Amino acid sequence: xxxxxxxxxxxxxxxxxxxxxxxxxxxxxxxxxxxxxxxxxxxxxxxxxxxxxxxxxxxxxxxxxxxxxxxxxxxxxxxxxxxxxxxxxxxxxxxxxxxxxxxxxxxxxxxxxxxxxxxxxxxxxxxxxxxxxxxxxxxxxxxxxxxxxxxxxxxxxxxxxxxxxxxxxxxxxxxxx
Amino acid sequence: xxxxxxxxxxxxxxxxxxxxxxxxxxxxxxxxxxxxxxxxxxxxxxxxxxxxxxxxxxxxxxxxxxxxxxxxxxxxxxxxxxxxxxxxxxxxxxxxxxxxxxxxxxxxxxxxxxxxxxxxxxxxxxxxxxxxxxxxxxxxxxxxxxxxxxxxxxxxxxxxxxxxxxxxxxxxxxxxxxxxxxxxxxxxxxxxxxxxxxxxxxxxxxxxxxxxxxxxxxxxxxxxxxxxxxxxxxxxxxxxxxxxxxxxxxxxxxxxxxxxxxxxxxxxxxxxxxxxxxxxxxxxxxxxxxxxxxxxxx
Numbered sequence: 001x002x003x004x005x006x007x008x009x010x011x012x013x014x015x016x017x018x019x020x021x022x023x024x025x026x027x028x029x030x031x032x033x034x035x036x037x038x039x040x041x042x043x044x045x046x047x048x049x050x051x052x053x054x055x056x057x058x059x060x061x062x063x064x065x066x067x068x069x070x071x072x073x074x075x076x077x078x079x080x081x082x083x084x085x086x087x088x089x090x091x092x093x094x095x096x097x098x099x100x101x102x103x104x105x106x107x108x109x110x111x112x113x114x115x116x117x118x119x120x121x122x123x124x125x126x127x128x129x130x131x132x133x134x135x136x137x138x139x140x141x142x143x144x145x146x147x148x149x150x151x152x153x154x155x156x157x158x159x160x161x162x163x164x165x166x167x168x169x170x171x172x173x174x175x176x177x
Numbered sequence: 178x179x180x181x182x183x184x185x186x187x188x189x190x191x192x193x194x195x196x197x198x199x200x201x202x203x204x205x206x207x208x209x210x211x212x213x214x215x216x217x218x219x220x221x222x223x224x225x226x227x228x229x230x231x232x233x234x235x236x237x238x239x240x241x242x243x244x245x246x247x248x249x250x251x252x253x254x255x256x257x258x259x260x261x262x263x264x265x266x267x268x269x270x271x272x273x274x275x276x277x278x279x280x281x282x283x284x285x286x287x288x289x290x291x292x293x294x295x296x297x298x299x300x301x302x303x304x305x306x307x308x309x310x311x312x313x314x315x316x317x318x319x320x321x322x323x324x325x326x327x328x329x330x331x332x333x334x335x336x337x338x339x340x341x342x343x344x345x346x347x348x349x350x351x352x353x354x355x356x357x358x359x360x361x362x363x364x365x366x367x368x369x370x371x372x373x374x375x376x377x378x379x380x381x382x383x384x385x386x387x388x389x390x391x392x393x394x395x396x397x398x399x400x401x402x403x404x405x406x407x408x409x410x411x412x413x414x415x416x417x418x419x420x421x422x423x424x425x426x427x428x429x430x431x432x433x434x435x436x437x438x439x440x441x442x443x444x445x446x447x448x449x450x451x452x453x454x455x456x457x458x459x460x461x462x463x464x465x466x467x468x469x470x471x472x473x474x475x
Contacts, residue, residue, distance in 0.1 A: 024277055043376045047387055077381035078228060080340035084350045093341065100232040109233065112382040116229035120241075124222040125191040137195050144202050149194060150219035156291045157222050160244065163287050164237040166230075 005066060012062035019102070020059060026095050031088040032056045038082035038092050048072035052082050052092050055099070068103040074110050104169060117170045121161055124152040185257035185302070186249040187215040188267065191223050192414040193260055199458035200414060204259050204304065204443040210450045211316055213307070216254055221245045224266040227337065228380045231266075240284050242270035243295040247288060255300045257307065259443075261413035264303040265337035265345070271301050272344045303338060305412060305442070306347060309355045317362050322451035324364030327472055330445070331368055331399050331437075332356045333411040333420070336376050356412065356442060363449040368406065372398050377411075379419040392423040396435045407469050409439045417441050425463045438466035448473060 021027045032053070039051035050058060050072040058067045067073065073096055082092035103109070116126060123129045129137060129151060138148070161167045193200050208215055222241060230238040246267060249256045258264040274281040275297050285294055307313060334353050342350035351374060357367040372395040378388030399406045411417050420439040428435040444457055454473070459466050 024280070025273075043378070043391070044381055044384075044387055047381075047384055071383070074232075074383050075381060075387070077336075077376050077378055077387065079336040079376040081336075081351075083341045091341070097231050097235060101235055104233045110383060113229045113232055116226060117233060120223050120225060120230075125195060126223045126226045127191045127195040129195060137198075141194070141198050144198055146194070146198055146201060146205070147217055150217070152220045152222040156244065156293075157241065159291055160240045160287060161237055163290075164234055164240055166234040166237040169233070 005063065007063070013064040014062045016062045016064040016067075017060050020095060020098055023098055025091055026098055028086075028088070028090040029056065029059060029095055032060065032090050033088055035087060037085050037087060038090075041081045041085050043077045043079045043081065044075050048075050052096075056090065056092065056095070059095075059099075067099060068106060068108060073099045073103060074113070107169070109169065114170050117161070117166060121158060121167075121171055122154075124154055124157045183212060184214040184216065184254060186218050186252045186254040188218055188221060188224070188245065188249070188256050188258045188263055190258070190260045190263040190414075191226075192262075192418075197414050197417075199461060200417070200441045200443065201259070203441060203447045203452070203457055206452045206456070207443045207446045207450060208304075210320060210447075210452075211308075211313065213257075215257070216252060218245075218248055218252070218256075221248055224260075224263040227262050227266045227269075228382070236284070238266070239270050239274065239280075240287055242266050243274065243281075243284050244288060244291075244293050246270060246299065246301070247293040247295040249299050250294075250296060255302060257302050257304060259304055260415075261303070261335050261337040262415060264301065267301045269344050271297060271299075272346075303347065303412070305338070305355050305359065309358055314358070314362050317359065317446075317450075321363055321449050323449055323473070325360065325445065325449050326364045328365040328407045328469075329368060329404055330360055330365045331370060331406050331409045332360065332373065333377065333395075333409055333416055334374065335411060335413045335416045336380075338412060356410065359442065359446065360410065363446065365445075368402070368404070370398055370402065377416040377419040379415040388419060389423055389427060392420055393427045393431070393433075393435075396420070396424050396427070396437060397433060399437050400433070400435055406437055407472065408445065408466060409437050410442050410445055411439060412442045414441070421463045436464055438462060438464045438469055440466065440469075 020029055036053045039045050039053045042052050045051055050070045055072055076096055080093045225241045339348050339353050340350045348355045360367050378391035381387040417439050424435045
């Protein structure tokens with residue numbers, strides 16, 4: 001269980017809930033009745049500092065800083081049982097993805113997540129597929145009689161990652177010049 | 178059969194073709210025996226992987242996914258996926274953007290700059306969805322050469338295949354039965370067990386112990402069941418890897434005798450359809466399915 005948070009009313013971010021509900025699909029946040037079904041079925045409930053229903057309550061109260069710094073938003077295993085079971089149709093797993101997006105914008109990104117994006121930026125795939133690695137993979141596939149891989153144009157992939165705003169957060173540009 | 182018959186664009190993803198091509202081989206063997214025509218998708222990228230990309234920037238996730246679907250649209254074919262992660266990503270792209278034309282427009286503005294457009298004309302399938310349509314089940318039954326009559330199998334659905342059900346629209350989100358149905362059609366017996374719907378924990382990236390606990394719970398239950406379980410059957414490369422690798426590690430750590438082999442559904446289907454065991458590279462698994470093979474060959 002997390003420690004009790006004491007906060008002045010003036011320090012609450014009362015707009016936080018609306019930052020979340022701006023996105024189609026997250027409006028359901030406002031319907032939460034704090035029944036706790038999400039937390040009781042949560043795969044990682046014993047490992048998080050804030051259980052799902054408490055994350056939702058904290059969002060509604062305006063505890064933005066606490067939510068975005070919690071380990072709860074990154075510990076989730078994405079099993080989607082919370083969303084499936086909520087009697088008020090609160091889409092918790094989607095809301096959690098939004099919260100992660102918000103934390104990422106503030107630069108709070110666990111390396112387990114940023115490293116995946118780097119691999120995709122470099123290879124177009126989530127598995128390294130250049131030089132020696134590529135040769136080994138191609139040889140193995142050929143032996144098994146599998147067709148050749150035709151990889152994507154990396155410029156297209158990088159353009160999308162950059163254009164949607166993820167590039168600046170993840171990819172260090174110093175090598176470019 | 179689907180409206181476009183038995184011809185699909187095959188979306189392989191990354192993990193299967195690049196790290197576990199033996200799973201791809203098994204799937205292609207099954208598809209070929211059943212008469213599913215597969216067209217290669219050239220120039221597709223990672224689906225992209227639903228955990229990191231969705232977590233860091235939902236728009237990056239959807240736009241890369243829409244680019245992949247745009248390639249299938251150009252081919253004029255529905256998409257067939259063979260990995261639950263790819264299925265979740267591509268199906269979410271097609272459902273979310275199908276319901277939100279404004280968002281689709283915004284994404285196409287980016288795609289048009291690199292000469293792609295996604296209009297939402299095609300459907301995304303997982304092969305389990307395809308093979309459980311009545312015509313294909315019948316075909317499976319009639320083409321079974323080596324019925325799995327003596328096998329007692331445990332099914333692991335994994336999370337991303339069935340949930341969130343408002344997007345996946347695949348099977349019952351908490352009591353799915355499609356994979357069981359395929360295995361039963363091939364003659365096997367599938368069992369009910371308490372942890373059947375539990376997550377494999379592969380996507381809980383920050384704490385290794387979460388995955389280990391989940392794998393230990395499921396494998397321990399399966400090993401303690403009265404009737405011996407011959408294999409755990411999964412449809413996602415992440416789940417297969419997670420159970421196969423962690424089972425060994427946990428057995429070493431705890432001294433428990435955990436030795437249930439983990440197979441990818443098309444592998445066991447291929448066996449039933451008469452593919453030679455030698456062609457399936459089952460020995461590359463950490464937990465060797467020796468007992469299972471013995472049972473199948475005697």
